[in-house]
Amino acid sequence: MPAGEPSRVNAMRTEAMAEFAAAGFPTTRNEEWRFTNLTPLTKVAFSLPGNRPAVTDPMLHPWVLPGTTCRLVFVNGVFDAGLSNAVQLPAGIRVESLAEALRKGDAEVLHLLGTLAPVKGNAFAALQTAFLNDGAFIDVPDGLTLDVPVELLFIALPDVQPLAIQPRNIIRVGTQARLSVVETYAGLGTGVYLTNVVSEVFIGEGAVLEHDKLQLEGGGAFHIGSTWFRQGRASTITSNSIALGGDLVRNTVTATFAGPDAECTLNGLSLATGDQHIDNHTAIDHAHPNCASHELYKAVLDGASRGVFNGKIFVRQDAQKTDARQTNKTLLLSENATIDTKPQLEIFADDVKCTHGATVGQLDEEPVFYLRARGIGEIEARDMLTYAFAADVVERVHVDALRDRLNDLLHQRLRAGRVSTARS
Amino acid sequence: MLSINDLHAGVNGNEILNGISLEVKPGEVHAIMGPNGSGKSTLAGVLAGKESYTVSKGTVTYLGKDLLGMAPEDRAREGIFLAFQYPVEIPGVTNSYFLKASLNAIRKHRGLEELDAVEFLQLVKQKMKIVELDQSLLNRPVNEGFSGGEKKRNEIFHMAVLEPRLAILDETDSGLDIDALRIVADGVNKLRSKDRSVIVVTHYQRLLDYIVPDFVHVLMDGQIVKSGPKELALELEERGYDWIKPQAERSGAAV
Numbered sequence: 001m002p003a004g005e006p007s008r009v010n011a012m013r014t015e016a017m018a019e020f021a022a023a024g025f026p027t028t029r030n031e032e033w034r035f036t037n038l039t040p041l042t043k044v045a046f047s048l049p050g051n052r053p054a055v056t057d058p059m060l061h062p063w064v065l066p067g068t069t070c071r072l073v074f075v076n077g078v079f080d081a082g083l084s085n086a087v088q089l090p091a092g093i094r095v096e097s098l099a100e101a102l103r104k105g106d107a108e109v110l111h112l113l114g115t116l117a118p119v120k121g122n123a124f125a126a127l128q129t130a131f132l133n134d135g136a137f138i139d140v141p142d143g144l145t146l147d148v149p150v151e152l153l154f155i156a157l158p159d160v161q162p163l164a165i166q167p168r169n170i171i172r173v174g175t176q177a178r179l180s181v182v183e184t185y186a187g188l189g190t191g192v193y194l195t196n197v198v199s200e201v202f203i204g205e206g207a208v209l210e211h212d213k214l215q216l217e218g219g220g221a222f223h224i225g226s227t228w229f230r231q232g233r234a235s236t237i238t239s240n241s242i243a244l245g246g247d248l249v250r251n252t253v254t255a256t257f258a259g260p261d262a263e264c265t266l267n268g269l270s271l272a273t274g275d276q277h278i279d280n281h282t283a284i285d286h287a288h289p290n291c292a293s294h295e296l297y298k299a300v301l302d303g304a305s306r307g308v309f310n311g312k313i314f315v316r317q318d319a320q321k322t323d324a325r326q327t328n329k330t331l332l333l334s335e336n337a338t339i340d341t342k343p344q345l346e347i348f349a350d351d352v353k354c355t356h357g358a359t360v361g362q363l364d365e366e367p368v369f370y371l372r373a374r375g376i377g378e379i380e381a382r383d384m385l386t387y388a389f390a391a392d393v394v395e396r397v398h399v400d401a402l403r404d405r406l407n408d409l410l411h412q413r414l415r416a417g418r419v420s421t422a423r424s
Numbered sequence: 425m426l427s428i429n430d431l432h433a434g435v436n437g438n439e440i441l442n443g444i445s446l447e448v449k450p451g452e453v454h455a456i457m458g459p460n461g462s463g464k465s466t467l468a469g470v471l472a473g474k475e476s477y478t479v480s481k482g483t484v485t486y487l488g489k490d491l492l493g494m495a496p497e498d499r500a501r502e503g504i505f506l507a508f509q510y511p512v513e514i515p516g517v518t519n520s521y522f523l524k525a526s527l528n529a530i531r532k533h534r535g536l537e538e539l540d541a542v543e544f545l546q547l548v549k550q551k552m553k554i555v556e557l558d559q560s561l562l563n564r565p566v567n568e569g570f571s572g573g574e575k576k577r578n579e580i581f582h583m584a585v586l587e588p589r590l591a592i593l594d595e596t597d598s599g600l601d602i603d604a605l606r607i608v609a610d611g612v613n614k615l616r617s618k619d620r621s622v623i624v625v626t627h628y629q630r631l632l633d634y635i636v637p638d639f640v641h642v643l644m645d646g647q648i649v650k651s652g653p654k655e656l657a658l659e660l661e662e663r664g665y666d667w668i669k670p671q672a673e674r675s676g677a678a679v
Contacts, residue, residue, distance in 0.1 A: 365475075365476075366512050367512050367513075367514050369474055369475070369496060369512075370508065370511075370512040370514070371514075371522070371526075372473070372495070372496040372497045372500070373472050373473065373474075373496050373497075373499075373500055373506050373508075374500055374505075374522070374523075374526040374529075374582065374586070375497050375500035375501045375526050375527075375529040375530040375533070375586070376497060376522075376525050376526055376529050377497050377529065378495070378497065380525070380529075381497075384517055384522075384525070385514070385516075385517070387516070388514065388515060388516025388517045388565075389516060391516050392515060392516050395516075
């Protein structure tokens with residue numbers, strides 16, 4: 001237990017450890033994990049990151065977003081002040097290491113920590129909490145706007161021993177406040193490791209948040225990411241989750257409307273090939289009236305990769321005038337690629353609009369012919385259409401530097417109508 | 425320029441074209457008319473290389489080459505342009521990106537230098553005026569959210585930029601009001617030249633008031649049953665298609 005840290009934090013760890021020990025990893029008999037078999041993960045003996053590996057600025061170069069002036073860098077889950085550049089922030093706005101905030105016994109952090117991520121019934125949240133150590137703490141007080149995006153860069157350096165890297169992020173956007181955050185998870189090199197990250201995000205009344213997540217873990221990596229949003233009245237969030245790396249990936253995004261008149265947009269894009277497995281679970285809880293949720297998750301699957309999409313929408317009895325729309329589209333580039341897609345709508349109010357749709361298939365031949373009939377080669381035509389399919393999600397990212405980066409990544413990864421494994 | 429000889433083609437074993445022969449010389453405008461289901465669009469699709477059609481018999485020679493052996497993109501690069509009856513919407517690809525890729529693929533094939541962004545924009549601005557197309561449509565996804573008339577004008581705009589040797593207009597007049605029809609026809613007329621040939625596929629004579637053809641052919645049941653000068657179109661307009669069929673059968677029987 002780090003010096004200065006309130007004993008309550010350690011009590012949370014102990015409790016979470018007991019929960020995890022009792023429950024263990026979920027199996028495919030658990031409906032939530034039906035399509036994602038964790039056996040490869042459970043067979044690995046993970047170690048906690050030890051001595052901080054030597055990471056230098058040039059090594060970060062491929063991963064940092066150009067021009068960002070507010071960046072926290074974490075190496076194997078631990079904050080690295082030397083690599084970070086959280087510059088002058090407007091008075092009152094905090095962007096700092098969670099470990100640091102805990103050591104200071106910060107009341108705000110202690111008040112928020114663990115209120116969205118349950119350790120009961122959630123093995124990975126329990127495991128993360130049991131080893132709770134570091135991550136990012138962002139606090140934008142009421143009425144303030146942070147004009148520049150906050151970049152959280154989590155760098156993993158695989159070791160001889162498989163590492164378990166488990167960051168926790170606490171993000172609070174106050175009443176009428178505004179924030180954009182980009183979480184990037186990048187693996188430097190190939191090797192077995194686990195990233196198990198939990199982000200708890202609190203959005204105040206009338207607040208506006210864009211939360212972008214770029215997952216570029218290395219080959220051999222397991223990535224389990226759980227993000228919870230709790231939205232106050234008339235708040236607006238956009239979550240863009242882009243998954244390009246890792247071998248076995250599970251992203252869970254949960255959004256709860258804690259007040260009326262709020263709006264939530266969840267977008268996702270997965271690109272996979274080889275034997276990558278990328279599972280996206282979303283859950284939106286319409287617990288209050290007159291809220292809107294829009295969801296667009298897309299996947300481009302090649303090789304023998306597997307995708308999973310499960311989109312839950314609860315509309316509670318009081319949540320009249322709910323407007324919920326869910327779309328899941330998957331492009332299969334190979335005969336061996338598969339997707340399991342499942343909308344899950346539970347509606348208890350009567351005056352609501354809820355739509356969902358899923359499409360799975362190959363490129364339409366009509367546009368391919370249209371492009372070819374104008375002189376564009378077949379491979380180039382397929383490239384262009386595959387790129388356009390994926391770029392549809394990328395265009396929804398409003399952080400310019402990230403959108404440019406994502407467009408570059410799509411051009412790198414989508415070649416000759418295939419998904420390439422090229423990792424920078 | 426184009427020589428079609430006894431062309432038979434169809435879809436999934438159903439023959440739609442039953443032996444078409446047609447000669448198109450440089451600078452000529454040919455109208456192909458006929459009732460619904462007569463095979464007009466199939467002919468246009470076969471010439472452009474649509475792979476869902478199977479050619480079972482016959483030859484098509486274009487500029488001395490075997491057209492049927494060429495991939496669709498090679499036909500386009502050699503100067504064939506099909507204005508689609510139903511232009512395809514392509515979300516995520518902007519009109520200008522598409523057209524630049526298209527133009528540069530064709531230029532490259534012809535040994536010309538590819539145009540850079542500035543040169544392309546200059547060219548495009550000038551060509552857009554021909555069909556009175558709003559410049560905002562350049563940066564929108566191809567055909568997505570375009571009105572019916574905008575889609576058709578966009579096709580003629582593409583044609584103006586790509587400068588084909590042989591343009592095939594597949595029912596470009598369908599769904600157009602009279603103003604849009606005039607704009608489209610003006611666009612085509614501006615592109616008429618002694619080296620460029622046009623095949624106008626249409627159901628109605630109306631378009632031919634504006635794009636005056638050198639020859640009119642009547643297609644029925646996959647065959648050209650009558651050919652004549654432009655006045656034939658007027659006769660079809662007055663009398664419909666029914667009078668031709670028995671006559672054609674009679675002449676067929678007499679052979």
